Amino acid sequence: MSVAPALALGVVLVVAVALFSRRAILLYRLVRLGKPAKRFDDLPGRVRAEAVVVIGQSKLLQRLLPGLMHAAIFWGFMVLLPTILIAMIGIVDPHSTLPWLGEQGLYALLVDIFAFLVLAGVIAAFVIRKVQRPARFAGSHLGEADVILLWIAGIVVTLFVWHASRIALNLNEYPAAWAPISDLLAGSLDGALSPAIERVAVWAHVMLILSFLVYLPYSKHLHIFLAAVNVFFGRTKSRGRLEPVDFEAPSEEVRFGSATVADMTWKQTVDVMSCTECGRCQDVCPAYNTGKELSPKLLIMALRDQVLADGPKALASKTAKLEPLVPNAVTDNVVWDCVTCGACVRECPVGIEHIDHIVDLRRNLVMVESRFPEEAGSMLRDIDRASNPWGRAQGDRAQWAKGLEVRVLQPGEAPPDVLFWVGCAPSFDERAKKSAISTAQLLKEAGVDFAILGPREACTGDPARRMGDEYTFQKQAQQNVATLNEAKVTKIITTCPHCFNTIGSEYADFGGRYEVVHHTEFLAGLVREGRLKTLAGERKITYHDSCYLARHNDVIDEPRELVAVSGQAVEMPRNRQRTFCCGAGGARMFMEEKRGRPINEERVREAAGTGADTLAVACPFCTVMLDDGVRETGAKLQVIDLASLLSEAVERRKQSDQASVRS
Amino acid sequence: MEPGDASMEVLTLARKFGTDLRSVQMNAMQPYSPDAIASLLAMVADDLQPSAVFAAGTERGNEVMARLAARSDLPFAANCVAAEPGDPTSVSRLRWGDSLLEVALLHSSRPIITVPPHTFPIEEGAHPTEVDITPFIGRIDDQDKLVRVDEHVAAAGGGVSLTEAKVVVSGGRGVGSKEGFAIIEELAGLLGGAVGCSRVVTSAGWRPHRDQVGQTGTKIAPDIYIACGISGATQHMAGCRNSKRILAINADAEAPIMASADYAVIGDLKEIVPAISAEIRKSR
Numbered sequence: 001m002s003v004a005p006a007l008a009l010g011v012v013l014v015v016a017v018a019l020f021s022r023r024a025i026l027l028y029r030l031v032r033l034g035k036p037a038k039r040f041d042d043l044p045g046r047v048r049a050e051a052v053v054v055i056g057q058s059k060l061l062q063r064l065l066p067g068l069m070h071a072a073i074f075w076g077f078m079v080l081l082p083t084i085l086i087a088m089i090g091i092v093d094p095h096s097t098l099p100w101l102g103e104q105g106l107y108a109l110l111v112d113i114f115a116f117l118v119l120a121g122v123i124a125a126f127v128i129r130k131v132q133r134p135a136r137f138a139g140s141h142l143g144e145a146d147v148i149l150l151w152i153a154g155i156v157v158t159l160f161v162w163h164a165s166r167i168a169l170n171l172n173e174y175p176a177a178w179a180p181i182s183d184l185l186a187g188s189l190d191g192a193l194s195p196a197i198e199r200v201a202v203w204a205h206v207m208l209i210l211s212f213l214v215y216l217p218y219s220k221h222l223h224i225f226l227a228a229v230n231v232f233f234g235r236t237k238s239r240g241r242l243e244p245v246d247f248e249a250p251s252e253e254v255r256f257g258s259a260t261v262a263d264m265t266w267k268q269t270v271d272v273m274s275c276t277e278c279g280r281c282q283d284v285c286p287a288y289n290t291g292k293e294l295s296p297k298l299l300i301m302a303l304r305d306q307v308l309a310d311g312p313k314a315l316a317s318k319t320a321k322l323e324p325l326v327p328n329a330v331t332d333n334v335v336w337d338c339v340t341c342g343a344c345v346r347e348c349p350v351g352i353e354h355i356d357h358i359v360d361l362r363r364n365l366v367m368v369e370s371r372f373p374e375e376a377g378s379m380l381r382d383i384d385r386a387s388n389p390w391g392r393a394q395g396d397r398a399q400w401a402k403g404l405e406v407r408v409l410q411p412g413e414a415p416p417d418v419l420f421w422v423g424c425a426p427s428f429d430e431r432a433k434k435s436a437i438s439t440a441q442l443l444k445e446a447g448v449d450f451a452i453l454g455p456r457e458a459c460t461g462d463p464a465r466r467m468g469d470e471y472t473f474q475k476q477a478q479q480n481v482a483t484l485n486e487a488k489v490t491k492i493i494t495t496c497p498h499c500f501n502t503i504g505s506e507y508a509d510f511g512g513r514y515e516v517v518h519h520t521e522f523l524a525g526l527v528r529e530g531r532l533k534t535l536a537g538e539r540k541i542t543y544h545d546s547c548y549l550a551r552h553n554d555v556i557d558e559p560r561e562l563v564a565v566s567g568q569a570v571e572m573p574r575n576r577q578r579t580f581c582c583g584a585g586g587a588r589m590f591m592e593e594k595r596g597r598p599i600n601e602e603r604v605r606e607a608a609g610t611g612a613d614t615l616a617v618a619c620p621f622c623t624v625m626l627d628d629g630v631r632e633t634g635a636k637l638q639v640i641d642l643a644s645l646l647s648e649a650v651e652r653r654k655q656s657d658q659a660s661v662r663s
Numbered sequence: 664m665e666p667g668d669a670s671m672e673v674l675t676l677a678r679k680f681g682t683d684l685r686s687v688q689m690n691a692m693q694p695y696s697p698d699a700i701a702s703l704l705a706m707v708a709d710d711l712q713p714s715a716v717f718a719a720g721t722e723r724g725n726e727v728m729a730r731l732a733a734r735s736d737l738p739f740a741a742n743c744v745a746a747e748p749g750d751p752t753s754v755s756r757l758r759w760g761d762s763l764l765e766v767a768l769l770h771s772s773r774p775i776i777t778v779p780p781h782t783f784p785i786e787e788g789a790h791p792t793e794v795d796i797t798p799f800i801g802r803i804d805d806q807d808k809l810v811r812v813d814e815h816v817a818a819a820g821g822g823v824s825l826t827e828a829k830v831v832v833s834g835g836r837g838v839g840s841k842e843g844f845a846i847i848e849e850l851a852g853l854l855g856g857a858v859g860c861s862r863v864v865t866s867a868g869w870r871p872h873r874d875q876v877g878q879t880g881t882k883i884a885p886d887i888y889i890a891c892g893i894s895g896a897t898q899h900m901a902g903c904r905n906s907k908r909i910l911a912i913n914a915d916a917e918a919p920i921m922a923s924a925d926y927a928v929i930g931d932l933k934e935i936v937p938a939i940s941a942e943i944r945k946s947r
Contacts (some may be wrong), residue, residue, distance in 0.1 A: 140789055140802070172789075370758060375878070375879035375880070376879070378878055378882065378901070379878065382901075389878075390878060390897050390901040391904070392900070392901075392904070423898070428897055429896075429897040429919075430919030431895075431919060432897075471763065590878060590879065590898075591874075591879065592862075592866075592879050593866075597735075598866070602810055607742070624896065624897070624898075628863075628896070631836065631863075631894075
């Protein structure tokens with residue numbers, strides 16, 4: 001052991017740690033500036049997310065080449081971590097190594113293999129970036145990514161050269177055969193130069209690592225540290241739930257969404273710092289893909305830039321004048337383009353929750369600034385006054401059930417086994433009514449004890465909430481929870497995935513706890529139990545997953561069971577949790593689609609491309625949007641709710657049974 | 664109401680802020696130019712040093728006060744129905760199409776407040792009866808004259824507005840093209856009514872958005888609504904449900920609009936609509 005290298009390494013380490021800490025402390029203080037967010041529950045779920053998404057790289061591996069590329073680099077670095085320590089020991093004393101681990105042949109082999117994989121990953125990354133050039137990188141900092149990749153390559157190459165020179169000098173503590181690549185490289189090294197090469201390589205290696213460490217917190221590559229943190233604090237259950245605004249809090253503490261960076265929660269701050277600009281969100285975004293202003297990636301990047309610009313001002317003074325996020329970071333159009341479909345959230349490998357940002361911006365625009373697409377105003381007023389978004393008379397709510405002998409639950413009556421929560425669209429919309437009628441008929445057919453609330457059912461408030469009007473939403477929620485609790489309802493069926501999500505995932509925050517099932521789940525159960533007998537027909541059916549059913553709530557298989565008993569199934573390219581929105585979510589149902597191409601037509605074209613003759617849906621909003629889309633595009637498709645399809649299959653079976661009895 | 668007109672509502676709130684009330688008459692300013700008025704008001708305010716500035720919560724009142732607030736860097740609360748002086752000044756204002764009352768605090772020694780007409784009971788009190796007219800001469804920057812009313816032009820479409828028309832003849836996808844609206848316009852003209860349309864028509868660019876009837880367009884309540892080639896999506900019906908009578912002309916007897924129509928003609932609107940027009944002409 002010699003003193004000079006130890007001293008030099010010590011100085012370098014102190015400088016690196018100091019530079020790193022300076023930035024890291026600022027970032028930490030910016031996160032601590034954030035408003036509270038409840039993300040400390042469900043520890044097992046968080047550990048599971050960490051294991052699957054971070055260690056298992058599940059979201060990245062959804063795309064094979066980029067996924068393997070990233071996994072190689074990520075897993076490689078996990079294996080190579082101890083070599084940082086080994087190299088530092090090597091600087092101080094070339095004849096020492098990390099006790100035990102540094103002497104293991106097996107570890108030397110793993111290092112050789114994974115270092116090679118990292119190098120292969122870097123090359124693959126360059127191929128993706130320079131040859132494939134996927135559109136998802138549009139707007140990302142491309143030069144910075146190249147620098148980072150070269151940096152990684154440098155770290156691995158110097159590691160190989162160092163190992164090779166040690167083998168050439170017989171300094172290896174493990175049998176050289178255990179490190180085949182380094183051994184091969186050692187053979188080509190000039191014997192006389194080897195001692196010098198060994199010193200240069202180990203110093204270059206350690207300096208590259210330390211400078212990389214310092215560079216990280218100043219760069220978009222901060223995700224190396226923050227991805228694991230952000231995934232850990234992500235939503236583990238009720239992914240479709242929004243955090244309620246606490247209007248009961250002291251007035252200065254009520255958070256009306258986000259006006260400036262000072263209003264963001266700490267989780268949102270970690271979100272924006274974690275972004276690595278990979279663009280997977282942008283790639284799947286229905287708004288971006290139909291030529292609208294919103295790109296979830298550019299939204300998060302713009303918020304990050306504003307956090308870094310305004311955050312330090314907010315830290316310096318509580319009364320600092322901060323720029324409004326809208327229109328400073330993003331325009332009003334960006335905020336209103338979102339359909340809250342959650343495709344971006346699901347795709348994001350680092351656990352960014354874009355919808356929370358959008359909804360917070362909307363909450364501020366709507367509740368504080370009164371600034372929103374004018375045409376949506378009547379929906380908000382009608383939910384508030386008429387309890388449905390179209391201003392229809394509540395007295396007409398049960399009119400769809402005329403002649404069906406459906407029990408309307410009266411106050412004080414004993415609750416039914418299941419309450420059929422019809423929803424506004426199936427109650428009032430001529431096209432969506434069909435699903436309510438079919439569902440009621442099938443429930444009767446199977447002998448289910450059910451009832452509806454009729455005029456006592458009010459809009460769940462979902463469109464108001466997704467627009468940012470939390471007042472109207474909470475008023476609706478409290479009213480409905482009071483009605484349901486007073487009626488002693490325990491189990492609820494809905495045909496509308498938005499009602500399903502709101503009652504099932506959000507009403508618990510207002511004291512409403514029920515078992516909520518979607519009609520497709522319930523009907524599939526009846527088919528499985530043999531209470532509904534079916535016969536498949538000739539239809540060629542493609543099923544459109546509703547975002548609030550499949551992506552936000554994982555209802556995927558039951559609708560497909562219903563398709564299977566009704567006809568021939570054919571899948572669209574974008575299906576299950578990676579479905580593509582119809583364009584109605586996030587209250588977009590009640591706004592004009594003025595920018596870009598219509599989302600519904602895009603989806604209808606995808607459906608028509610399967611060669612199906614029937615486009616099955618499980619959501620009244622999807623029904624209206626896609627039926628409109630079929631008319632606009634002239635596609636040869638019939639849009640029909642799964643309940644109506646099942647109804648046909650049950651009818652077909654009855655007729656076939658009768659025919660066989662007769663013959 | 665124009666900015667400067669001291670309505671009883673404005674006076675009711677303003678009296679709480681002091682007994683020395685000055686009324687600024689702005690109506691003489693022609694043509695209407697919000698920046699010019701705001702710049703003059705800023706000068707008057709510098710001169711008089713009032714503890715608050717009030718105006719009527721009309722469209723013009725709010726517009727001018729917003730500009731005054733921006734150029735003087737003063738807080739502005741629109742549509743207030745109550746105000747209490749103090750530090751901070753407390754105001755209650757109408758939000759959300761008047762469905763919500765918000766209490767807001769204005770941290771300033773000179774808040775700007777507008778008061779909407781006919782929204783709360785007025786209180787009788789001292790009314791400046793002795794009119795003491797003080798001429799004020801201020802130079803208006805040329806830049807502040809850029810936004811002004813140069814000309815009033817009646818809306819196109821025969822002068823009958825969609826919201827006021829007794830008869831509305833509306834066309835949907837079934838009309839087929841921009842040119843196809845000629846027969847709709849003809850019938851509307853004969854009936855002294857206005858032309859409307861569905862959302863499909865405005866997205867296709869056949870008619871301007873101001874003609875759109877529906878949830879995201881104009882809500883109307885004519886005596887008779889003639890819906891030609893309109894399927895009757897809920898979003899459209901939300902805009903015409905309050906019509907006294909709905910006549911649907913549609914090729915599809917199963918179209919949702921049939922559920923709401925009082926009368927229906929099943930068939931090709933391109934034959935039916937001109938036939939109705941011809942009948943009307945004959946009977947005149």
